[in-house]
Structure formats: structure tokens, C-alpha cells
Amino acid sequence: MSRKLLNSELPRLSPEAFKQARKLPLVLVLDNIRSQHNIGAAFRTADAFLIEKIYLCGISSPPPSAEIHKAALGAEDTVAWHYEKDTMQAVAGLREKGYTLVAIEQVEGSVPLHDFQPRKNKKYALIFGNEVKGVQQQIVDECPILLEIPQQGTKHSLNVSVSIGIVLWNIVSKIQ
């Protein structure tokens, strides 16, 4: 019999300890994400995996927002974020800072996620797109790495916050 851990027993970082903790060199770029629920879930997942920063672009709403808060459970106050209206400008800035641009999108010649071998300590900007339209083609064109989550069913469309979870988990478990 295995006892469930109490919240107080989980080795949770304080907000101060989180800010000082060494992050993984990964940032998320949210390219025109419509749903604040999805944005909130992205913050919560980024908190769980010690991601460096979230770039909110285009129509992606920045905090503060009651709906983001509800899904993020306050992680929007711990994970660093930056709003930049123009996604192209955001990714150009990230490339200048040494981040390799990675779009998660169903495109010709994409790499299946399980085949992607991220390099430890390399900086990646992981770009996720709008719930309906995906990552803009002009942003896809800027990315040397294009990843796809292989899907076999009738939809070929995961919820974007689920996709963010899967991709982050996959990369984090490979580089840690």
C-alpha cells in the first residue's frame, strides 16, 4: 500500500527559490494562441519543468487575467514571460540570442518527436501555433527544426496545451 503524499510533503519550490533555480535553456513561443485556458496551462507546465521563459505573441493574451490564473494556478507569477506583438520579431530576437528555432507543426519533412535528439545545454525556442491555423507559414520558414507529434487517429489535432506538455516532457526527459 502506497500512501498518497500530502501537498505539504511535495518538494515544491517557493516562488523565490523558483526565480533563483537554474532553468533549462528552453523557451516557449506562443504564436497567436487564442484560448487563455491554454495559455494558463502552458504556464503551469513550464513551471513544472523549470522552463526559462514564455514569449506571448500576437493575440496570445498576457497576464494578468482571471482565466489564465485559473488554469495556471499562479504559475504566471513564477515563470518569466514577455509579450511581443510580432511573432517574427520575437523569433528573430531569440535567434540572435543563440536559440535554435523549433516549430511544432505538421509540415513536409518534419521530424517525428521521438526521433528528435536535443543536445544538452543547447538553447531551443519551441514554437506552438494557433488552435486552428497552427504556426504561421512565415514562422515555419524561419525554423531549422520542424517537429511533429505522430498521430494515428481521425483528427490529427491535439489540444495545444497537451502538445506543449508532450513536447516539453519529451525534450526535458532527454536532456536531464
Added chain:
Amino acid sequence: MSRKLLNSELPRLSPEAFKQARKLPLVLVLDNIRSQHNIGAAFRTADAFLIEKIYLCGISSPPPSAEIHKAALGAEDTVAWHYEKDTMQAVAGLREKGYTLVAIEQVEGSVPLHDFQPRKNKKYALIFGNEVKGVQQQIVDECPILLEIPQQGTKHSLNVSVSIGIVLWNIVSKIQ
């Protein structure tokens, strides 16, 4: 330059082909999931990875529901499901059918997800719990395998539909 694929170019199964496709021997058990958005997202993820069936237990709402539909995008019509009020009865039935019970929960002695080595062709019932309370202790007590998604941040609490995505992806990519 990599062209984004049109919806019509994705190798999506028709609902009929999906019903006949060979599924992975994995079922989801949703133990008192409150949010219909989370239930809908679970259907959508189960569709993407060709999961056998979803067991909805306790307060987990079954389809049809407008909110489930909105998040599932219709996957609630392709993925098989069964409603069983008593989660204990559902897991007892699954065990009798040869499924190994796996709870995803933060418990003493849990196995970190990346260390879990699922066996090909073995049948697993993956049990996810309520958004606040998690999987009930009495259900945890029935499970020979207890998995945990390692988390490092301030919350130690992923959205349940994100957790379902991460666990399914992890297992599917190991057994395919």
C-alpha cells in the same frame, strides 16, 4: 522551406476505419474528473494515439455534452467509452480482463515516468484522478504500478489533460 500540410493531406482515418483499426491495449480510467474540457481533451488525445477505450467513473460526465464535444472535436464519437459510477467496480472489472492497473499519482515509492518500461502487447489501465484530490487512495491501493511525472517547480500539479497526454505519449512511444 517546408510547406505546412493541408488538413486534406493528413493521413486521417475515417470514423469507420478508426473503429476497425487495431488499437493499442491501453485504456484510460477517469476517476471523478470534474471538467468536461479535460474529458474532451482526453478523448482527443486517445483518438490521436489509437487508445482502446475510456472508462468514465464517478462525477466524470459521459458524452453527449456540448463542452466535451468542443474539446474533443468529435473524437467522443470515435473512441469507445463506458460509464461506470463506481471506480472500484470499473478497475476490478478491468483487472479481471487482464489489465494491469496503473495509477498516475504522487505517492510514496512511485516510479518516475521516464523509468517505466511498459511491455509490448501487455494490457494497461491508466488511472487519472480528480483535478484537486487526485486518484482516490482506495484505488491507488489496488494498483501494482504507481507512476509519477517528475516535476520541479512551485506547483507539482499539471493539468490532468496535460498529464494524460504526457503519460500516453511516453508509453505509446515506448511500445510502438
